[in-house]
Structures are given as C-alpha cells and as structure tokens.
Amino acid sequence: MSDIKTNGPVLAADGTPLKRSLARALRVEKTRALMLIAPLLIFVLISFIIPIVSMLFRSVDNRIVEDTMPYTVAALKTWDASSGALPDEPVYAALARDMKAAAEKKEHTRIGGRLNYEESGFSSLFRKTGRAAKKFDLDSGEPFKAKLIDIHKDWGKIETWKIMQTHSVDYTNGYFLNAVDMKRTPDGAQMQDDDKRVLLKLFGRTMWMSLVITGMCILLGYPVAWILANLPARQANLLMILVLLPFWTSLLVRTSAWKVMLQQQGVINDVLVWLGFIADDSRLIIINNATGTIIAMTHILLPFMILPMYSVMQTIQPSYLRAAKSLGATNWTAFWRVYFPQSIPGIGAGSILVFILAIGYYITPEIVGGNKGVFISNRIAYHISTSLNWGLAAALGSILLAAVLILYWAYDKIVGIDNVKLG
Amino acid sequence: MKFTKTLMATTALTMVAGVAGAADMADEMTIVSWGGAYTASQMNAYHKPYMEKTGVNIISDDSSAEAVAKLRAMNEANNITWDVVDVVASDAMRLCDEGLALEIDPDTMLADAPDGTKASEDFGDLLVSECFIPQIVYSTTFGYRTDMVGDKAPTTVCDIFDLATYPGKRSLQKRPIDNMEWALYCDGVAKDDIYDVLGTDAGVDRALAKLDTIKDQVVWWTAGAETPQLLADGEVVMGSTFNGRLFSAIAEQNQPIGMLWDMQSFDLDGWIIPAGLSPERQARALDYVYFATDTQRLADQAKYISYGPARKSSAPLVGKHADLGIDMAPHMPTDPANAANVHLYDYSWWADNRDDLDAKFQAWLAK
Known part of the structure; x- marks a missing residue:
C-alpha cells in the first residue's frame, strides 16, 4: 500500500488526471445532449424567435423616411422649425430630387402612407406630388419652392414640414407613444387628442376582463376538478370525456354556439321568457358586450383550468383528510386547512395558463364582444391586416408581451413558480 | 469541410430544382377571392370556361379579406404565391400605393367590347386605380324584416335613425366608412357636401352625435354574413350588408326580408395582379384577366350572384339566374329603379382620412 501516491492528482486508468478525464466525459455528454435537441432548437429559433424579434423590431424601425428621402432629410436638419418661416429653396430642391427618384421606383406612395398615420392628408399629398415629380427636370435650375406649392398647397404649410422633420429619425419612439395614446410632435411627446384615445382603455379592459375570466374559471373549475379526482375511475372517466369534448371542439364552433345561446332571440332568453322569469319585451342583453365575452371565454378556457387542477388533486392523499377529521376537524376545517393548501399549485398553474391565453384572445371577443367586450388583440389584428400600420401593431404587441412577462415575474415573487405543477 | 461542400451542393441542387419547378408552373395558377357564393360564381363564370379553354389548373384561395397584409408579407419574403387576387x-x-400590384394599361391588356369600344371607355370611371381591373359593382345597403316593421316599410336610409317608428336593433358595419356618410346625410347635409363636412372636426363630431342617437340599439358586424343571419333570427329589424347577401337570403332562402336601396353605397370589386411575378406567371395572369373580364364573361357572373357587371357593354347581356330562373336585372344595384338615390363612396378621400377617422370611430365605440 506504500506505493500509492497520496499527494499528486488522482489519475484515471489511462494515466490522465481524473479531473480532466471526467470533464472531457461530461463535455462529450453535453455535446451529445445538445446535438439531440439541436433540431428542435434550430426549429424554434428559425420559426419562432427570429420572426418574433423581427416583428417587434418594427415597433421602432423608421428607416423608410431616410431611405426614401435622403436629400430632404439631410437638408431639413438645418431648418429651424421654430423660426416660423418655410424652409428655403435647397430643401424644396432636395424634395423634388427625392420625389422624382421615389416616384420612378414607385416608393413615394409608401412613404406617404407611413406619414399619413401621423397626419391625415399625407397619402394624397405624396401621391399627387409623385405623379407630377416624374416630369421634373432637376437640372433646369428653376425654383422648386413655387412649383411644389403650386402642385399641392400643403407644401406651403409649416405644419407639413414640421411633421416631416419630426418623423425623419431612423429609430422612433413614435409607435410606442401612439400605443399608449400619446404622439410624437415637434414639441416632444404629447397626449393624443381626446377623441382618439382608446388604446390605454383597451389595455386596461383586456387585463381586467382576463382577471375576471380567470376568477370565474377558478370558481367553476375547482369543484369539477375535485369531483373528477375523487370519483371512482369509471364515473371519473365519463366526466373527463365531458370536460375534454368541448376542449377538442373547434373554437369557432363553440363561439358560434354561444351566439345562438345568448342572443336576444336565443335559447337562454327563449327559455326564460317561456318560464315567465322575464317579459318578452325585456329580454336580457347578454351578447355583444362584456358579459358575452366573459361567458364565452370562461367556457372556452375552462378545460385549461380543470386539467392542471385535476392532476394536482389526484396526488393529494385522501388519508390526510381522514386524519384531520379523526383529530377533530370539521369538514370545512379539514378542507380549508389540509386539502386546499395542497391544491394551490394546481390553481396557480391553471390561472397562469388561463390568464396568459385570455389576454391574447382574439376571435371570441371579435364575434361575441360587440363594442364593449373587445380586447387589445382586436386592435392589433386591425392594424396588421387592415390599416397596415405594422409599426403600431408591433408596439402594441411588445407592450402586451412585456405585461405578460412582468405579471409572470410578479407571480414568481409572490407565489413562486416552483409551486406550479402541471401534473 | 467535405460535409459542408456536400451540404451546399445539395442545397444548390434543391434550389435549382425549385426554380425549374416554378418555370413549369405557368399551367397552374392560384386565384384568390372571397370564398362562399362569390367564389362559386367566379368558378362558374370564369374559372371553368378558362380551364376548359386552356387546360390550366386553377387553385382557389379564399384569402381576400387579408389580401393586402398577406401580399405585403409575401413581397417582403420575396416569395409571391398568388397569381391573380x-x-x-x-x-x-x-396595394398600388405600396407598389405591390402590377400597373395595368386597360387598352392593351384588356379585351375591347364586342362593338370595338376600347376597354378604358367601356369601364369608364370605374378604373379608379392604375392597378385595378374592375369586375363588379356591388353596394352596401339595408335589408329589413318585412314582418317586423308593421305596415310601414322603410323607404329612406334615414329610417335607420328613426327609433320611434322602427323600434328594435339594427346592424351596422363596424367601421366609419358609409356609416359616417349616412349619419351626416340624415342629419341634413346635402349629398354633395358630405365629404367637405366630414373633413372638419366639427363634421366628425356631428356624424358621431347622429350615430349616438342609435348607438345602444346597434349590433356591429364585421363579416358580410352576419346581417342576413341576424335578420333571419329576428335579432335586428334592419341592417346593412352587401346587396348580394340580401339577395340570396330573400330569393334563395325565402326569408321575410325586404330591400331598402335608398342611399346604397356603391363600391367596386375587381382583380389585381401582384407585382414581381416571374414572366411566365405574369403572362398567364394577364391572359386570364383578359379572358375573365371580357364583356360576355362579366355578364355571365350575374347569372349566379346579384352584382352588377363593371362594363357598360355587359349590362344588356345580363340574363336570368342560373338555378332559380328569375330575371337578374331588377336585383342589380345598378338597375335604374334601385339606383335612384345612391351614395358614391370617395376612395381617395378615405385613403387620406381612414386612419384618423378610424381612431376616432373606435374611441367613440369604446366610450
């Protein structure tokens, strides 16, 4: 035993130090594991993360102005908007040059559309000017100031130039300001006009109604999950199918079914009138408003609450309850002090799922929400597909994403994310 | 190293194969439309005869509602999969403004009328954009439940605002366009002055104040099928929608619904060809629209759906409904009896003011 070295590094069978050998083995393990998940990782990166990041990037990207009108943007840098005087001839000459180039590439209307989001009228201003600009002779040396003002009187207004100057930065906070009912103006950020403020209200409504829906799901889902977890397997399976059937049914079908149920000439109102609970001329209005959205979305999201609750409740030993009772607890005390605390992880998981799904909901509020029950996502959809103001849509989406992350973080601080169990 | 080379070689090969595949695609095309009865009418009037004539395979895609956004996305991704939209x-x-649609010269790219009239003249004022090939004239107008209005059928659009005579809900489209104009018209603004008034802040307030008088009685719709359904269920007394939808509810489904043509809002629907197609596909698309928008074809579509053909020369050729055998001319929005008092929707005004008015309209809705 005396030939064993006791002070040098421990060696592996092949003579290398054990520490290094172990590190190499672990590295190989890790590489292999990484290789195994690589296809998924690359897939997620390409199909999920990159598109999201590039979409979010649009919320600040404003390079279209300088890319399309480089000379005008440069010339406008020296113009003092507060002077009260129109820009000088060089700015107009630069505009003529940019317009001619843009019109030949058919880009003038695109930037007109961009600026029209800020101020009505830019769309036709650029369309009209671009049409005339194709015939400009840039080397003639004639004064473009008079000519452009003659083409469209708006070029003779200081307001037009102020807006051009304000929105000529490459990266703008304008979309984010718009998203919170403010606007970027020559005098800094200001509140949006009273009659155009709607988005903050919609954000607030989205949060509030999602909370209500989550609360309703907890109230309705908890007893169902409890019954599911405590019935004998045969009955429990049958009940489970009743929970899962709607879960497997198309969202659109379920939403349309609610329409048939809830409308004024619908099933619920008809039954209530038939039973004599309400008069025929005072039928309940429970659709095309917030009530409709809450009812339909609670129903649609209920399985997302029941399933995590059920899987947690299944693991709670019934013997704990019996033990509590044998020690003298009433039914209520046994439930509240022993059973309920153990089921909280299920409530937590269900609430997170339901809440996060709810704040991004689009189709159900659109169909049953009327004007008082629509969410911020309906505005995002509008700006993506109808107004084409993708910058604003991206800003709204970023804010929604940030709100979810903050709530998630707050939840982690208060309840602890380790307490969430999906099964 | 060798692996990378092989990988690159295979990728290049796949790409070549892809391009070669695309070159042969000229005998297949994707046509995008609105779906439902409308696509069916195009299928019967245009697609089937064209497929028979040329052997081209036409694929239908019902994405028109999202067409502008999708075309913009396709353009950015540099992969345009649609041929005619x-x-x-x-x-x-x-789309024309954004440079996403091909500019069309009607006289060289579209068929002349049978009597030799140039296409530009045959379509006339309906050529509202350099990229647009008009196909039909449709209108957004009102239908009412004949059994819910008593013995006084509504005769003017302003009956929409008359809650005393016609109590009950009405459905309106959830957008400012048309509704603002109707509101001002019924508030006493002369038809020719509507856009001048609407162009001022006071005018917008005035229109919204008029709409306020019926706001809590309005069901707002977003899809054209909603109003006919709401009328059929008796949920609303009257409501606006596209005239063809009302025609099919009345004539094909025998619902107790009447048409109110007063101040119907004329609008146009037609084709565009996406910019940036390969030469083979573009040639195919142009060949298709040349065929599909000639005088006879446009008149044929009216056999299946009650929208008026966009060519003047097609109007006399409009015949009977293909299945019901009823005369289609009286159901066209362009029929003189129906078009006694129409509202002409100003495209360029709305192009400028849509963003602004929509924000105000939405803020008003949420109030």
Whole structure:
C-alpha cells in the first residue's frame, strides 16, 4: 500500500488526471445532449424567435423616411422649425430630387402612407406630388419652392414640414407613444387628442376582463376538478370525456354556439321568457358586450383550468383528510386547512395558463364582444391586416408581451413558480 | 469541410430544382377571392370556361379579406404565391400605393367590347386605380324584416335613425366608412357636401352625435354574413350588408326580408395582379384577366350572384339566374329603379382620412 501516491492528482486508468478525464466525459455528454435537441432548437429559433424579434423590431424601425428621402432629410436638419418661416429653396430642391427618384421606383406612395398615420392628408399629398415629380427636370435650375406649392398647397404649410422633420429619425419612439395614446410632435411627446384615445382603455379592459375570466374559471373549475379526482375511475372517466369534448371542439364552433345561446332571440332568453322569469319585451342583453365575452371565454378556457387542477388533486392523499377529521376537524376545517393548501399549485398553474391565453384572445371577443367586450388583440389584428400600420401593431404587441412577462415575474415573487405543477 | 461542400451542393441542387419547378408552373395558377357564393360564381363564370379553354389548373384561395397584409408579407419574403387576387377598390389603391400590384394599361391588356369600344371607355370611371381591373359593382345597403316593421316599410336610409317608428336593433358595419356618410346625410347635409363636412372636426363630431342617437340599439358586424343571419333570427329589424347577401337570403332562402336601396353605397370589386411575378406567371395572369373580364364573361357572373357587371357593354347581356330562373336585372344595384338615390363612396378621400377617422370611430365605440 506504500506505493500509492497520496499527494499528486488522482489519475484515471489511462494515466490522465481524473479531473480532466471526467470533464472531457461530461463535455462529450453535453455535446451529445445538445446535438439531440439541436433540431428542435434550430426549429424554434428559425420559426419562432427570429420572426418574433423581427416583428417587434418594427415597433421602432423608421428607416423608410431616410431611405426614401435622403436629400430632404439631410437638408431639413438645418431648418429651424421654430423660426416660423418655410424652409428655403435647397430643401424644396432636395424634395423634388427625392420625389422624382421615389416616384420612378414607385416608393413615394409608401412613404406617404407611413406619414399619413401621423397626419391625415399625407397619402394624397405624396401621391399627387409623385405623379407630377416624374416630369421634373432637376437640372433646369428653376425654383422648386413655387412649383411644389403650386402642385399641392400643403407644401406651403409649416405644419407639413414640421411633421416631416419630426418623423425623419431612423429609430422612433413614435409607435410606442401612439400605443399608449400619446404622439410624437415637434414639441416632444404629447397626449393624443381626446377623441382618439382608446388604446390605454383597451389595455386596461383586456387585463381586467382576463382577471375576471380567470376568477370565474377558478370558481367553476375547482369543484369539477375535485369531483373528477375523487370519483371512482369509471364515473371519473365519463366526466373527463365531458370536460375534454368541448376542449377538442373547434373554437369557432363553440363561439358560434354561444351566439345562438345568448342572443336576444336565443335559447337562454327563449327559455326564460317561456318560464315567465322575464317579459318578452325585456329580454336580457347578454351578447355583444362584456358579459358575452366573459361567458364565452370562461367556457372556452375552462378545460385549461380543470386539467392542471385535476392532476394536482389526484396526488393529494385522501388519508390526510381522514386524519384531520379523526383529530377533530370539521369538514370545512379539514378542507380549508389540509386539502386546499395542497391544491394551490394546481390553481396557480391553471390561472397562469388561463390568464396568459385570455389576454391574447382574439376571435371570441371579435364575434361575441360587440363594442364593449373587445380586447387589445382586436386592435392589433386591425392594424396588421387592415390599416397596415405594422409599426403600431408591433408596439402594441411588445407592450402586451412585456405585461405578460412582468405579471409572470410578479407571480414568481409572490407565489413562486416552483409551486406550479402541471401534473 | 467535405460535409459542408456536400451540404451546399445539395442545397444548390434543391434550389435549382425549385426554380425549374416554378418555370413549369405557368399551367397552374392560384386565384384568390372571397370564398362562399362569390367564389362559386367566379368558378362558374370564369374559372371553368378558362380551364376548359386552356387546360390550366386553377387553385382557389379564399384569402381576400387579408389580401393586402398577406401580399405585403409575401413581397417582403420575396416569395409571391398568388397569381391573380380579387380585392375591393380601396384595397387595390392601397396595394398600388405600396407598389405591390402590377400597373395595368386597360387598352392593351384588356379585351375591347364586342362593338370595338376600347376597354378604358367601356369601364369608364370605374378604373379608379392604375392597378385595378374592375369586375363588379356591388353596394352596401339595408335589408329589413318585412314582418317586423308593421305596415310601414322603410323607404329612406334615414329610417335607420328613426327609433320611434322602427323600434328594435339594427346592424351596422363596424367601421366609419358609409356609416359616417349616412349619419351626416340624415342629419341634413346635402349629398354633395358630405365629404367637405366630414373633413372638419366639427363634421366628425356631428356624424358621431347622429350615430349616438342609435348607438345602444346597434349590433356591429364585421363579416358580410352576419346581417342576413341576424335578420333571419329576428335579432335586428334592419341592417346593412352587401346587396348580394340580401339577395340570396330573400330569393334563395325565402326569408321575410325586404330591400331598402335608398342611399346604397356603391363600391367596386375587381382583380389585381401582384407585382414581381416571374414572366411566365405574369403572362398567364394577364391572359386570364383578359379572358375573365371580357364583356360576355362579366355578364355571365350575374347569372349566379346579384352584382352588377363593371362594363357598360355587359349590362344588356345580363340574363336570368342560373338555378332559380328569375330575371337578374331588377336585383342589380345598378338597375335604374334601385339606383335612384345612391351614395358614391370617395376612395381617395378615405385613403387620406381612414386612419384618423378610424381612431376616432373606435374611441367613440369604446366610450
């Protein structure tokens, strides 16, 4: 035993130090594991993360102005908007040059559309000017100031130039300001006009109604999950199918079914009138408003609450309850002090799922929400597909994403994310 | 190293194969439209005869509602998968503005009328954008439940605002366009002055104040099928929608619904060809629209759906409904009896003011 070295590094069978050998083995393990998940990782990166990041990037990207009108943007840098005087001839000459180039590439209307989001009228201003600009002779040396003002009187207004100057930065906070009912103006950020403020209200409504829906799901889902977890397997399976059937049914079908149920000439109102609970001329209005959205979305999201609750409740030993009772607890005390605390992880998981799904909901509020029950996502959809103001849509989406992350973080601080169990 | 080379070689090969595949695609094309009865009418009037004539395979895609956004995304991704797209005129203008649609010269790219009239003259004022090939004239107008209005059928659009005579809910489209104009008209603004008034802040307030008088009685719709359904269920007394939808509810489904043509809002629907197609596909698309928008074809579509053909020369050729055998001319929005008092929707005004008015309209709705 005396030939064993006791002070040098421990060696592996092949003579290398054990520490290094172990590190190499672990590295190989890790590489292999990484290789195994690589296809998924690359897939997620390409199909999920990159598109999201590039979409979010649009919320600040404003390079279209300088890319399309480089000379005008440069010339406008020296113009003092507060002077009260129109820009000088060089700015107009630069505009003529940019317009001619843009019109030949058919880009003038695109930037007109961009600026029209800020101020009505830019769309036709650029369309009209671009049409005339194709015939400009840039080397003639004639004064473009008079000519452009003659083409469209708006070029003779200081307001037009102020807006051009304000929105000529490459990266703008304008979309984010718009998203919170403010606007970027020559005098800094200001509140949006009273009659155009709607988005903050919609954000607030989205949060509030999602909370209500989550609360309703907890109230309705908890007893169902409890019954599911405590019935004998045969009955429990049958009940489970009743929970899962709607879960497997198309969202659109379920939403349309609610329409048939809830409308004024619908099933619920008809039954209530038939039973004599309400008069025929005072039928309940429970659709095309917030009530409709809450009812339909609670129903649609209920399985997302029941399933995590059920899987947690299944693991709670019934013997704990019996033990509590044998020690003298009433039914209520046994439930509240022993059973309920153990089921909280299920409530937590269900609430997170339901809440996060709810704040991004689009189709159900659109169909049953009327004007008082629509969410911020309906505005995002509008700006993506109808107004084409993708910058604003991206800003709204970023804010929604940030709100979810903050709530998630707050939840982690208060309840602890380790307490969430999906099964 | 060798692996990378092989990988690159295979990728290049796949790409070549892809391009070669695309070159042969000229005998297959994707046509985008609105779906439902409308696509069916195009299938019968245009697609089937064209497929028979040329052997081309036409694939239908019902994405017109999202066409502008999708075309923009396709353009950015540099991968345009559509050949011909059916859009409303205002969308065509937007696409043209964005440089996403091909500019069309009607006289060289579209068929002359049978009597030799040039296409530009045959379509006339309906050529509202350089990229737009008009196909039909449709209107947004009102239908009412004949059994719910008593013995006084509504006769003017202003009956919409008359809650005393016609109590009950009404459905309106959830957008400012048309509704603002109707509101001002019924508030006493002369038809020719509507856009001048609407162009001022006071005018917008005035229109919204008029709409306020019926706001809590309005069901707002977003899809054209909603109003006919709401009328059929008796949920609303009257409501606006596209005239063809009302025609099918009345004539094909025998619902107790009457048409109110007063101040119907004319609009156009037609084709655009996406910019940036390969030469083979573009040639195919142009060949298709040359065929599909000639005088006879446009008149044929009216056999299946009650929208008026966009060519003047097609009007006399409009015949009977293909299945019901009823005369279609009296159901066209362009029929003189129906078009006694129409509202002409100003495209360029709305192109400028849509963003602004929509924000105000939405803020008003949420109040």
